[in-house]
Amino acid sequence: MLEAIRDAELVWLYGGVLFLLIVSTLIGRILKSRHKTDSSRTTIDNLNARIRAWWKMCAIFAIAILIGRVGSLILFGIISFLAMREYMTLVPTRRGDHRTLFWSFFVIMPLQYYLIGIQWYGFFAIMIPALAFVFIPTSIAIAGDTEHFLERAAKIQFGIMVCAYCLSHAPALLLLKIPGFEGRDARLLLYLVIVDQMSDVLQYVWGKLIGKRKIAWRVSPNKTWEGFVGGVISATALGTALWWATPFTPLQSAGMSFTICILGFAGGLVMSAIKRDIGIKDFGVVIEGHGGILDRMDSLCFAAPIFFHLVRYYFVR
Amino acid sequence: MSNNIHPIASLLAAVARGISGVQVQWAGCEPDERQRIYFANHSSHLDFVVLWSALPSEIRAKTRPIAAKDYWDETPLRRYVTKNVFRAVLLERGAMAKAKNPEEAHFAGRHLIEEMAAALGTENSLILFPEGTRGTGEKIGPFRSGLYHLALRRPDVELVPAYLENLNRILPKGEVLPVPMLSLLTFGKPLQVEADEEKDSFLERAREAVASLRRIGNG
Numbered sequence: 081m082l083e084a085i086r087d088a089e090l091v092w093l094y095g096g097v098l099f100l101l102i103v104s105t106l107i108g109r110i111l112k113s114r115h116k117t118d119s120s121r122t123t124i125d126n127l128n129a130r131i132r133a134w135w136k137m138c139a140i141f142a143i144a145i146l147i148g149r150v151g152s153l154i155l156f157g158i159i160s161f162l163a164m165r166e167y168m169t170l171v172p173t174r175r176g177d178h179r180t181l182f183w184s185f186f187v188i189m190p191l192q193y194y195l196i197g198i199q200w201y202g203f204f205a206i207m208i209p210a211l212a213f214v215f216i217p218t219s220i221a222i223a224g225d226t227e228h229f230l231e232r233a234a235k236i237q238f239g240i241m242v243c244a245y246c247l248s249h250a251p252a253l254l255l256l257k258i259p260g261f262e263g264r265d266a267r268l269l270l271y272l273v274i275v276d277q278m279s280d281v282l283q284y285v286w287g288k289l290i291g292k293r294k295i296a297w298r299v300s301p302n303k304t305w306e307g308f309v310g311g312v313i314s315a316t317a318l319g320t321a322l323w324w325a326t327p328f329t330p331l332q333s334a335g336m337s338f339t340i341c342i343l344g345f346a347g348g349l350v351m352s353a354i355k356r357d358i359g360i361k362d363f364g365v366v367i368e369g370h371g372g373i374l375d376r377m378d379s380l381c382f383a384a385p386i387f388f389h390l391v392r393y394y395f396v397r
Numbered sequence: 398m399s400n401n402i403h404p405i406a407s408l409l410a411a412v413a414r415g416i417s418g419v420q421v422q423w424a425g426c427e428p429d430e431r432q433r434i435y436f437a438n439h440s441s442h443l444d445f446v447v448l449w450s451a452l453p454s455e456i457r458a459k460t461r462p463i464a465a466k467d468y469w470d471e472t473p474l475r476r477y478v479t480k481n482v483f484r485a486v487l488l489e490r491g492a493m494a495k496a497k498n499p500e501e502a503h504f505a506g507r508h509l510i511e512e513m514a515a516a517l518g519t520e521n522s523l524i525l526f527p528e529g530t531r532g533t534g535e536k537i538g539p540f541r542s543g544l545y546h547l548a549l550r551r552p553d554v555e556l557v558p559a560y561l562e563n564l565n566r567i568l569p570k571g572e573v574l575p576v577p578m579l580s581l582l583t584f585g586k587p588l589q590v591e592a593d594e595e596k597d598s599f600l601e602r603a604r605e606a607v608a609s610l611r612r613i614g615n616g
Contacts, residue, residue: 161577165418165577165578165579166579168576168578169563169578169579173566175533175569178566178569178572178576179572179574181576182574182575182576185576185577186574
């Protein structure tokens, strides 16, 4: 824990996040006092609610990262669990899937995080794509219900891939051994989360300010080209400016940030499409009030594994 | 009988709440210490604990479940959990069907109602699953007549319908291990037996009152 505090650059990152939070809270306050009409009120209340959520999220992340590898693993383990809980609640499963689901929640997912804990990279990388991939349809087949068999197996597979496999690559950054960067890998995790979440936020802000042309209005009416371009450029700029906290050069940092932003966008778009497909308007009541962990993490799901492997391929060894 | 909540009961309630991630909505009434009969659909062993855990603790201390004697009295563990932990009222399921003649059946039926009325006493509330058995969760089975007779016997007690949603996916009939999905619990508007209302029409109305609280796929 003390190690993290002694890391001056990590403290700078924390300070930067704190500064952003304070500035955005002030902006939220000022906007609230200036705008009195009903329509702008709802947008601003929504913005202020988001800002309050960021405070909480940042506090939880900061504490987990301070605790070290175990803290990050536990935090992401809980996030994975909550995300998969939302996903499986929304996806129609049948009685015959019960035991498979039990295994997914209580064996496959904890095992994935345990493998990161014991730093067994080889098994961590293939356990879900190879072993769980074979196990899930087999166990559903053993239950004997063949109705919509392929659909059910595929939906459960996808949930485990996204919520357990993909997300677990974020804390797995802590097991990468980058020459000259030992003991400072917590910064990489923080870098990923900051760029990814800021890209989300900035796309939302740019979209609200100048957004006109919809990208895929059927999937997500809030995503506009203006928001996308503005958000990706500004979040990439921010990520580039954070190069000093990473093992990257400024140019490499720009490439990494850009990749994270694009993948974050892709993750958000895909999860929106899934929600439209399931018909969330019916099932939304179930996860209402549960924070919508999946909504906050959808962009990280796609960005985490690719970022992990880019870093591993180019910077490890 | 003491009104203190058994520590194991509090523990099980906390576990059930955690597993079911239940979201409670008091749609038709507010939590109240007055005597009530909560009646709900039944699809899981978790149903009772989840419903019970949703009540404020001062109400919980005075609320007892009705459970089937043939199942819950079968092993020492089940007996301990129902009788000592939750102070359940154990009733002989199918006592009327076993009777040899109509008179005996009538007597057996009266006896069940008296047992429930006695359990209500002057300050208790009850939790009742009028289907009498766990269903698949897709639709609600026909209600047994106990609710009607008990309502006539104790007109001073409020009848509160409740709908438990998704618990059949969390712990379905025949499974021992739960899957931690999210669930919903909705309390509806209290109802009464109308003057001259027939048994069957009241039971159908009560069933409708429960079914109408369904929030998913109900438009």
